[in-house]
Amino acid sequence: MATSPPTVLLLGTCDTKLEELLFLRDQILQASSQIRVIMIDSGRHEVKNDAINISRAQLISRYGSGALLTTSDDLPRGELMEFMSECAAKAIKELFSRREIHGMVSAGGSGATSLASAAMREALPVGFPKLIVSTVASGDTGPYVGETDITMMYSVVDVAGLNEVLHDILSNAGAAIAAMALTYAARQRQRLQQHDTADGVIPSKRRIGITMFGVTTPAVEAIRRHLEFSYPDSSLEIFVFHATGHGGRAMERLIREGRIDAVLDLTTTEIADHVTGGVMSAGPDRLAAAAQAGIPYIISLGATDMTNFGPIATVPEKYKHRKLYKHNSVVTLMRSSAEEGRQIGQHICEKLRLAKDVGMVQVWIPKGGASMISTPGGPFADQEADAALFGAVREGLERSGIEVVEDERDINDGGFARDIAEALARLMGLESQQP
Structure with a gap:
């Protein structure tokens, strides 16, 4: 099965972090002309923006219980985050299984970090590029990373409005996940080519x-x-x-x-x-x-x-x-x-x-x-x-x-x-x- 062009999945709560997420998206795209971005909104409230590929409503209707599309607004914060994380994990798993993504990134505070990291742990294997820019990355990251290879980047300032410091950090994050996705996509192409050789399947280790x-x-x-x-x-x-x-x-x-x-x-x-x-x-x-x-x-x-x-x-x-x-x-x-x-x-x-x-x-x-x-x-x-x-x-x-x-x-x-x-x-x- 052929892979799609190198693609980064950007997950975030667009109702609270849209400006920062759009800046991160731009930095990923600027890092390489080969890169595409799929943006998924996992926020509490619906947001309209042309850069969002899978809206909150689409995420819930496709990957959650459609009945919760209207009632999810009333869920307590903790339950909502867990529900949206489960929906996101299903979407990510589907995209990964179709070889349509080659890296994933998110940015936010403790809630967004908890949501994104849970989805990453559930949906993506070890070795797949995963990066979170987070306000909690300088503390105990064990509950977020778990037994996986999630990369955590400390935001230094809160992800709450763009400024000089956050510009630099999100720029670094965009360049980093773009490079990781390009490298991962190249590895996948190489493995597919090896298994398609005339001599048949390469002996496995x-x-x-x-x-x-x-x-x-x-x-x-x-x-x-x-x-x-x-x-x-x-x-x-x-x-x-x-x-x-x-x-x-x-x-x-x-x-x-x-x-x-x-x-x-x-x-x-x-x-x-x-x-x-x-x-x-x-x-x-x-x-x-x-x-x-x-x-x-x-x-x-x-x-x-x-x-x-x-x-x-x-x-x-x-x-x-x-x-x-x-x-x-x-x-x-x-x-x-x-x-x-x-x-x-x-x-x-x-x-x-x-x-x-x-x-x-x-x-x-x-x-x-x-x-x-x-x-x-x-x-x-x-x-x-x-x-x-x-x-x-x-x-x-x-x-x-x-x-x-x-x-x-x-x-x-x-x-x-x-x-x-x-x-x-x-x-x-x-x-x-x-x-």
Whole structure:
């Protein structure tokens, strides 16, 4: 299917930001003569302007409930924003599926940012250019960006009337999204041309997701080197995800999008944070995506010996008496207790028991230590807590059909890394080219 000319989708609330959005539109068009702009109005009140391609009324009638065209004016602000975001997401998804857009941009305050970011997260995959000029971009952008690759640009001044500062920032934003859209469109054309060659479809890569933390980095580096050296002709592409909460969610998003073919979930520390209330939880559904996808999936217990908090002063009062470790000036680690270890193990088992194909799932228990600081003599060495975690996993997966491998080595041991990498290769059906 041929793609349309490079096109940027501009989404905004035209009843409150029309002047600023039209200026941004002009900057996009001035950035390149090749660029087109599709402008969608997601505001509360109808606005007439020739630059608007999909009006508020059209957005609601085509992609929402037509009955709400008149009653939506009376919705509370929060409900209206959510409704308009859902309508926008459907419109964007349709345009994307037809390859009619190659980048998306928005500008506004917290409400417009919430609306646009939700639509972007829902409708557009990782790798598609997304940019928001926002008054809240200098603060905590996690709720807006989530596990995606939305680019946030701080507006410095409010998006409320054009002035010298906003002129410069919107000009930069227009040039940036135009360049991103042109590059994305070129990549799409190249991929289509490759798949249309006389020799047929280009061999696809086998994509492997691996989770990593600072205290499991040696293992991940060893695994990656081993796979790349032992299987050079297997077209492997390895994605390493930092298990910071957003990292785990990002990996699972790519799994759901069908963009990861196998997972070595070495570092499941985000589950510890979910259980204890740490700052790096990936939510209650962590582990579900790969298990339900039925792809080769090996799980270990990397860094489940710890919960993450910010600077030591931010550790909740109820944990002040616990074994704490200053990882750096902004990260404080808390040693998981025996009871927390049992809960972590139970959570893992509950998710894995729902696996689509239990024959494709293995769990590896590194009995010598789940991180570089919980090995014998280390600051987080705790045999009782380890035994509780390991026992919960072992007992929770009895008669599940899922293979549990108990290994006496620690997670960063070179031999452990090699063997777990080989186990994944076998599940994937890879053939080593090394003697």
